[in-house]
Amino acid sequence: MFNVEVVSPEAVSYTGEADMVIARTVDGGDIAFQAGHVPFIGNLAVWSVEVIKPDGTRDVFAVHRGFVQVHGNQVTILSDVSEAAQDIDVARAQAALDSAEAALVAGGDDAEIAEAEAAKGRAELRLRVAANG
């Protein structure tokens, strides 16, 4: 068992104990941390962070950018854009997904397409996390 913290620039948005934390790093794929993990710092991909608590329940976050630091008995998620599953507005995420897909169909220059794809990724992540949370 160890401590988990989700820290946003504005506040510490989540603290709790966990048996395991599952995240995904850029280029590294999924990675799970348990107590006694070797000190670790990673760039988080646009993906979910799953916190499995000692009683077996899970807290899921959508993390769009950030870092994970594991040190001693402490896992810290540093992110300026993270949302807990219960805070996600499903209708809004669905609307964002629809408009992103429409933008992809419509096409445009490279920057527009990249932006639409990023928006689509974020919306999909939100929906997936909201459904699992």
Added chain:
Amino acid sequence: MPGGKERELRRRISSVQSTKKITRAMELIAATRVVKAMQRADAARPYARRITSVIENLAASGAEVDHPLLREVTDVKRVGFIVMAGDRGLAGAYNTNPIRAAERQIMGHQSEGKDYSLFAVGKKAIAYYKFRHYRVDHSYMGFTDNPTYEDARRIADDVAAAFVAGEIDQVELIYTEFVSMGTQRVSVRRFLPLEDTQVMAEIGSGSAAAISSFEFEPSPEAVLESLLPRYVEARLYGALLDCAASEHANRQRAMKSATDNAEELITKLSREMNAARQAAITTEIMEIVGGAEALGAEVPIDDFFAAFAAAAPAVPGDSDAAAVFASTVPDSLSHTET
């Protein structure tokens, strides 16, 4: 005309009184806001600390990276200034201090032949520089009393873009540091290029726990590269929050002394008004008595009272008038009797 001065004073007193109501309300509002701003600044501290600690750990692992934000320029041609002031006045010297400090810096750099580029935050700063025909390249307003991270990111993006593009070779940050409720001071700091990671780590907590060797994914360099922009944002956000707390603290102090001044002024004006009224009453009594004497008739005492009441409508709690009456009447009566 008797009573003219009194009426004038009465008007001034009521105007000072309504000003006092406003300043008092602003003082109370600022007092609650400064507490909230301080809480927000405290809440933001963990993130900045953790980011610094990650940098420490990176530095300890010996990661060095040739990031554009670390680009040290020896021949500085143009200096960027981020000047943080407020959107609203009535906050004592809060707005003028950083604005003047920045102006001195600009002049100093100009005398060394360097150009400047202004990033003005807050309506007051923008107005000041525009009025004096400084070139304001970027202006931001509408959030100084309650800044969000998004605001900090917007500024950081513009500053970093200009720096990376080579438009500016150095960036100075001028803001008001919130030391405590009683102390806020203007601080001029170098903002870009960033100190190298070793120095950043030393400025941070400096905890030697960083000795343990970390694993990095994808690599120390890649982590540092995506971390530095966040570090810049977090530092700007911290400065904005300090400014907000300082602004409210300064406004509270300014409004408190304004309220005190208003109170003092009201006391002074009330005294003047009472004296004027007293003088008017005395004059009227003298006129009545003098008139009666000139007619050579005895003024019945009842008529005298009636005349007095008509001339000076009784003001509730008007002890001054009563005193005037008490001290004047016996003399004048005895005078008429003899």
